[in-house]
Amino acid sequence: MAEISISVEDFQKFREFFYRKTGIQFESSKRYFVDKRLVERIEATASDTFRSYFTLLRFQASGEELQQLTNLMTVNETYFFREEYQFKCLVDSILSEITARKTDRSPIRIWVIPSSSGEEPYSIAIYLLEQWAGINDWDIEIISSDIDTHMLAQARRGLYSTRAIQQLPARYLQKYFKRSGENYQLCDDVLGAVEFTRVNLSERADTRAYRNFDVVFCRNLLIYFDDLSRKTAAETFYDALNPGGFILLGHSESMSRISSLYKVRKFPDAIVYQKPLEAR
CATH class of the missing domain: 3.40.50.150 (Vaccinia Virus protein VP39)
Known part of the structure; x- marks a missing residue:
C-alpha cells in the first residue's frame, strides 16, 4: 500500500466534521497528533485514501468507526486525588x-x-x-x-x-x-x-x-x-x-x-x- 498522507484540506475537512460531532476543536498545532491517528484508522479499516475513509466515517450507519476514532482522539490523563x-x-x-x-x-x-x-x-x-x-x-x-x-x-x-x-x-x-x-x-x-x-x-x-x-x-x-x-x-x-x-x-x-x-x-x-x- 502506498504511504497515506493527510493534506491541509483533508485536515480542515476532518477538523470541522469532528468539531460538529464532539465539540472538540483541533488547532493546526495538533496536525501531527491528528494525522497520526487518522492514518492509523485508515489502515485499520483497509481504506485506500483519506477520502474513502472520510466517507466511511460520515455515512456508516452504526457509527462504530466514529466511536473508534473518537476513542483515539480524546486525551485521558488523570490520577487519584487530583485537585483534592x-x-x-x-x-x-x-x-x-x-x-x-x-x-x-x-x-x-x-x-x-x-x-x-x-x-x-x-x-x-x-x-x-x-x-x-x-x-x-x-x-x-x-x-x-x-x-x-x-x-x-x-x-x-x-x-x-x-x-x-x-x-x-x-x-x-x-x-x-x-x-x-x-x-x-x-x-x-x-x-x-x-x-x-x-x-x-x-x-x-x-x-x-x-x-x-x-x-x-x-x-x-x-x-x-x-x-x-x-x-x-x-x-x-x-x-x-x-x-x-x-x-x-x-x-x-x-x-x-x-x-x-x-x-x-x-x-x-x-x-x-x-x-x-x-x-x-
Missing part, C-alpha cells in the same frame, strides 16, 4: 447546603464528566467515605460519563498503575486496593459506588436524560472546546442541575467567562459555580 482541595470543598462547604435543602431526603446526586479511566469519580467516593460525617445518613449516587468507550471499560475494571495512585494517602491505598502484579485493583465496594455511562456532551440526545443533579464535576474538559461549545456545555449542566446545585471546573477554567447563568461562590477551599435557587 475541591473534594474538601465538597465535604466542608457544599454538602451542608445541599442537605439543608433536601427536606424530602432524596439521594444526593453527583455527575462526573469526563470519567476518563475512573480515577476522579472513585476519588470522590473514597473521599466521601473517609471524610464526610453524613455518609451513613444519606444516599449518594455518583454517575460518571465519558465519550470514550475504551476509557469507560477501563474505569469499570478499576485496575490502576503505580502512577495513577501516587497521590493517594497510603492508608487509603491499603484500605481500598489490593496489589495485582504491577498494578492495584480497587475493591468491589468502591467499584459498585459509581455508575459509568457513555455521553457525548455535544449531543442533546445523549444529555437530555441527565437531570436532578446536586453537584457536577467537569474538570479540564472545557479547555478542549471553543467558545460556542463551552456555552452549550454550560447550558447542558444548567439543565442537569437542581436549583441551588453546584458545578466544579478545573483550576484553569472559569464559568464566568463562559456563561452568566451561574453565581460565583467563593468558599474557603475553592471557587465554584451555583445554579441560582430561584431557577426553574
